Amino acid sequence: MTLNVLQHQFVPKHSKVSDSDKEKLFATHTIESKHLPKILITDPAISSLGIKAGDVIKIERTSRTAGTTEYYRLVVEG
Amino acid sequence: MNQQVHKKVESISFGIFSPKQITEASTAKVVTPELYDKEGYPVDGGLMDLRLGVIDPGLRCKTCGQKLKECPGHFGFIDLARPVVHIKFVRQILDLLKSSCKSCGRIIIPDESMKRYVAILDKIGEEEGFEARRRKIKEIVRKYKLKEKCPHCGTKQDKIKLEKPYNFYENDIRLSPIEVRARLEKLSDEDLRIFGFKQKDFRPEWLIITVMQIPPVTMRPSITLESGERSEDDLTHKLGDIVRINQRLFENINAGAPEVIIEDLWDLLQYHITTFFDNAVAQLPPARHRGGQVLKTLSSRISSKEGRIRHNLAGKRTDFSARTVISPDPLIELNEVGVPTKMAMHLTVPERVSEWNKEYLKNYVKNGPKKYPGANYIITPDGKRKAITVETQEEILESLENGFIIERHLIDGDVALFNRQPSLHRMSMMCHKVKVLPGKTFRLNPAVCNPYNADFDGDEMNLHIPQTEEARAEAKILMLVETQIISPRYGLSVVGCIQDAITGNYLLTKELVLSRNEAVDLLYACGQTDLSDLSNKDKIDGLEVFSILLPNDFNFIGKDKSGNDVKIVDGKLKCGYMDKANLGQESGLMLRNIYEKYGPSYTADLLGKISKLGVTVLARRGFSIGLSDIDLPKEAKEEIINVIDKAEQDALRLIDTYYAGNLEALPGRTIMETLEVRILEVLNRSRNKSGDIAMKKVQNSAAVTMARCGSRGNPLQIAQMTAIVGQQALRGQRISRGFSGRTLTYFKREDLSPKARGFIRNNYKSGMKPHEFFFGAMTGRDALMDTALRTPKSGYLYRRLSNAMQDLKVDYDGSVRDASGRIVQFSYGEDGLDVSKTKNGELDVQKIVHEVVGGKN
Numbered sequence A: 001m002t003l004n005v006l007q008h009q010f011v012p013k014h015s016k017v018s019d020s021d022k023e024k025l026f027a028t029h030t031i032e033s034k035h036l037p038k039i040l041i042t043d044p045a046i047s048s049l050g051i052k053a054g055d056v057i058k059i060e061r062t063s064r065t066a067g068t069t070e071y072y073r074l075v076v077e078g
Numbered sequence B: 001m002n003q004q005v006h007k008k009v010e011s012i013s014f015g016i017f018s019p020k021q022i023t024e025a026s027t028a029k030v031v032t033p034e035l036y037d038k039e040g041y042p043v044d045g046g047l048m049d050l051r052l053g054v055i056d057p058g059l060r061c062k063t064c065g066q067k068l069k070e071c072p073g074h075f076g077f078i079d080l081a082r083p084v085v086h087i088k089f090v091r092q093i094l095d096l097l098k099s100s101c102k103s104c105g106r107i108i109i110p111d112e113s114m115k116r117y118v119a120i121l122d123k124i125g126e127e128e129g130f131e132a133r134r135r136k137i138k139e140i141v142r143k144y145k146l147k148e149k150c151p152h153c154g155t156k157q158d159k160i161k162l163e164k165p166y167n168f169y170e171n172d173i174r175l176s177p178i179e180v181r182a183r184l185e186k187l188s189d190e191d192l193r194i195f196g197f198k199q200k201d202f203r204p205e206w207l208i209i210t211v212m213q214i215p216p217v218t219m220r221p222s223i224t225l226e227s228g229e230r231s232e233d234d235l236t237h238k239l240g241d242i243v244r245i246n247q248r249l250f251e252n253i254n255a256g257a258p259e260v261i262i263e264d265l266w267d268l269l270q271y272h273i274t275t276f277f278d279n280a281v282a283q284l285p286p287a288r289h290r291g292g293q294v295l296k297t298l299s300s301r302i303s304s305k306e307g308r309i310r311h312n313l314a315g316k317r318t319d320f321s322a323r324t325v326i327s328p329d330p331l332i333e334l335n336e337v338g339v340p341t342k343m344a345m346h347l348t349v350p351e352r353v354s355e356w357n358k359e360y361l362k363n364y365v366k367n368g369p370k371k372y373p374g375a376n377y378i379i380t381p382d383g384k385r386k387a388i389t390v391e392t393q394e395e396i397l398e399s400l401e402n403g404f405i406i407e408r409h410l411i412d413g414d415v416a417l418f419n420r421q422p423s424l425h426r427m428s429m430m431c432h433k434v435k436v437l438p439g440k441t442f443r444l445n446p447a448v449c450n451p452y453n454a455d456f457d458g459d460e461m462n463l464h465i466p467q468t469e470e471a472r473a474e475a476k477i478l479m480l481v482e483t484q485i486i487s488p489r490y491g492l493s494v495v496g497c498i499q500d501a502i503t504g505n506y507l508l509t510k511e512l513v514l515s516r517n518e519a520v521d522l523l524y525a526c527g528q529t530d531l532s533d534l535s536n537k538d539k540i541d542g543l544e545v546f547s548i549l550l551p552n553d554f555n556f557i558g559k560d561k562s563g564n565d566v567k568i569v570d571g572k573l574k575c576g577y578m579d580k581a582n583l584g585q586e587s588g589l590m591l592r593n594i595y596e597k598y599g600p601s602y603t604a605d606l607l608g609k610i611s612k613l614g615v616t617v618l619a620r621r622g623f624s625i626g627l628s629d630i631d632l633p634k635e636a637k638e639e640i641i642n643v644i645d646k647a648e649q650d651a652l653r654l655i656d657t658y659y660a661g662n663l664e665a666l667p668g669r670t671i672m673e674t675l676e677v678r679i680l681e682v683l684n685r686s687r688n689k690s691g692d693i694a695m696k697k698v699q700n701s702a703a704v705t706m707a708r709c710g711s712r713g714n715p716l717q718i719a720q721m722t723a724i725v726g727q728q729a730l731r732g733q734r735i736s737r738g739f740s741g742r743t744l745t746y747f748k749r750e751d752l753s754p755k756a757r758g759f760i761r762n763n764y765k766s767g768m769k770p771h772e773f774f775f776g777a778m779t780g781r782d783a784l785m786d787t788a789l790r791t792p793k794s795g796y797l798y799r800r801l802s803n804a805m806q807d808l809k810v811d812y813d814g815s816v817r818d819a820s821g822r823i824v825q826f827s828y829g830e831d832g833l834d835v836s837k838t839k840n841g842e843l844d845v846q847k848i849v850h851e852v853v854g855g856k857n
Helices: A019-029 A044-049 B019-025 B087-098 B111-128 B130-145 B177-186 B189-195 B234-254 B259-277 B298-302 B308-313 B358-367 B390-399 B446-452 B469-479 B500-510 B516-525 B542-549 B590-598 B600-621 B634-660 B671-697 B702-709 B715-722 B770-804 B845-853
Strands: A013-016 A038-040 A056-063 A067-076 B076-085 B160-163 B167-170 B173-175 B208-214 B321-328 B336-340 B348-352 B375-379 B385-387 B405-409 B415-419 B429-437 B442-444 B460-464 B513-515 B539-541 B556-559 B565-569 B572-575 B823-825
Touching: A013 A044, A019 A056, B019 B208, B076 B087, B076 B177, B076 B234, B076 B259, B087 B130, B087 B160, B087 B167, B087 B177, B087 B259, B111 B130, B111 B189, B130 B189, B173 B177, B177 B208, B234 B259, B259 B298, B298 B308, B336 B415, B348 B375, B358 B375, B358 B390, B358 B405, B385 B390, B415 B469, B429 B442, B429 B446, B429 B469, B442 B446, B442 B460, B446 B600, B500 B542, B500 B600, B500 B702, B513 B516, B513 B542, B516 B539, B516 B542, B516 B600, B539 B542, B542 B572, B542 B600, B556 B590, B590 B600, B634 B671, B671 B715, B702 B715
Parallel strands: A038 A067, B321 B442, B336 B429
Antiparallel strands: A013 A056, A056 A067, B076 B208, B160 B167, B167 B173, B321 B460, B336 B442, B348 B405, B375 B385, B375 B405, B415 B429, B415 B460, B513 B539, B556 B565, B565 B572
16 A cells, blocks of 8 residues: 555646647647656656656646746756 | 857867967966066066066056956966976876886786776776776776886886875885986877866876966065065065076086085975975975065965965855844835945945936036035946045036936835845845935834844844846835735745734724724824725724724624634724734735735735834833733632642642552553653643633733734733642753752652652742742753754754755756756645745635636525
8 A cells, every 4th residue: 555646735736738738739839849847757647647748737836926826847858 | 248259169178288389378487586676677587577566656567458457467487497296196106006017007907807997997987987997997007006117018016105295116116207207298189188188188207397487467466565675475475486496406417516506496486386386295394585574476376265276266255235133013014125325425336427317417426425415426328437525526517328227225215136145045135216314224114034044143144235236126116025025935925023012913803992082093194095985973882993904795704713703804803812823924814915915015014004004002001911900819829739739738648659669651661651651641741731710810911912922922821820839840851860869958868749750839939948940940941952053053054955955946848957857846835826826835726717607695
């Protein structure tokens, strides 16, 4: 029995961004992947998502001021 | 000034001069240590050679023909009789020697694994820099070095050691710089690339000096003393030593002197050249003057706080600035700064003469530099600067034409930037309008103390006078005090009434009723000229007087400090008192709403009037505190004593139950902890209760008024003076340590009673018992230590934070990015709100809808 971090109240929802959404994200911000914040591929919160380096992760957080916010991270190799 | 750009710098690379480059770039070869001949004229081929630049007024440079200050100076060189090691490259030389073969000069890495290592090195070099690359090479080579044989030619390798500071040994035999140089010459260009020496055509043998550059005289000027004697710069002294020893070495070699003498001179030359570059090498005695003072040579010119970088480059001084002590003046405007006349006569503003202001500017010139308001300099259209003196005044006045610039004294209304260190946020430097005043201090409105975090216990502040129209406009539009009223940190006003201004308005709106004459006089005194709204009644109450200042279409509903409603309807204060909650800085929405509705300058003006009204009211009414302010009626005193007695007995009873073993532990605590918690609870309750009694029963005195309206002091402090000081605590616990088993020797050991553990049952007025005084001193000392230790820590923490985040900005798409465009937040602060446009961080959606759509309240 190990702890499932995904069920912890402080771990927000992580999900993989589809290729088309990824393109949309890059277009709205006129950025390349190198401008995104990063997340390690070994991060426990995304270990079960079946991702590879170069994917973009969407994180939906609850926010005290804004209700919910979206954050994006680029998966990188350690 | 407007020069054409002919060439543009695209990139800069740093490298090392080759001997050939040094000689080619030089204008003179130095051959003699003499500086001047008998007539005092610089010797040709000496260190002060005229070809190296000029430092005497009137002389012309032999190289470029320019005069003093125009000629930048030119380098010279000397040929060294024997090569010496450059002290700053010893480490690199050692690395190269250690990792290359003594006979074939290749790197001691086999060809087959070379490719693999190059890739690793390139990666490290890119990620961590040059030094890391060097370290990695050493690591790799050490592995192969163990085999002791060169993988290329099979020669046995010997161990090379550095005898600090600059002698190389191979198997305990010294390698002379000549031999070292010969080794370095063998290294191939390809191998050097692996080491990361990327400069094109770089050769490692250049790290050994054979030809030395002589810096131009302009960077080592001599000073002429009052006696007419010349005193040379430290660098010239050092260079003199080098040239002298070098000449002697030449002579001795040519005369075929014994090897020992030559070796000695060579060593000496090495020493002098080393100290020329760095006079603080660990193993060398520093070169000194005759008096024993250490010479300041090249390295010490650059490093340390007094060095070129921190002193001259990072620490630039600025003209048109002033610094002095600050003092308060509640009568000047919020956006004004009082400047002493004396300063105003030194700080100047350039103004260009034109057809329309000629006569006006002439008056300044007529007054000259000694009479205020005058002018100190004029600048002619061809850029010549002339001082206005009694002698030149007439002539300047005659010649004054359009296009001249007059540097006139500072006058009222000029813009200035006012700043107090530490400049932690943007409100630390704001634009004020100058008001020239007598005296010697800067005067500022006490309401702007808060953004600067200033007080008047000796604080000093700086003033800068913008010199161009653009700078003035920018300062006015972006930095004027009123544009900074709303803090970008929490969206409330950072300036507000303080102290007297709050008390005055509180009293005015609470209890004052004025005669019509008094009211008119009062309002006029604080700058309100339109009194048409004042009613015709004979007696006018404070609420109405205050309301006159408010705009007629202003509506506001809020709470005052004690929780009562404050209602403003159509610019009339209907009910509620004006206290800290609405007038104070960093609190209340009244100022915030006025700012939103009527804009910056109106708010600043209104705030100035309100604050002046408060101060004037207080001055006319009279306001003073005394000992009797904290008198309590007899019954109240007795009541308080009863409450405290009861609490103490309760606490003692708790202690008895504890000793009897009947105390039940609270969840998660030991019995001892439970006891402490229960005792603290009992005592605190009694403190609060007696405080409440005191606050209720204390007469309505000045001290209490101030505590009520929030201008100074708080109810707790009143209670401490009138009723009880209360429990003293160290780290959240009752005082428990000091002597073995007890807090003070006055008590028995293991005494857990309230009074033995820091409970002060007296108040400041009645006076404390000796043991109570000691407990007070303990917590007082602790608090003092805490602030003294915490302030620099938190200050540094804040500095690191602000430095780390200084170039983050909100981009056009609402995302927060750093300087290289990397996203930090996708929406600023998660919600994308500009805090300075909100009210205390919240958006009043209802009000916005109401304003846009309209409708009933």
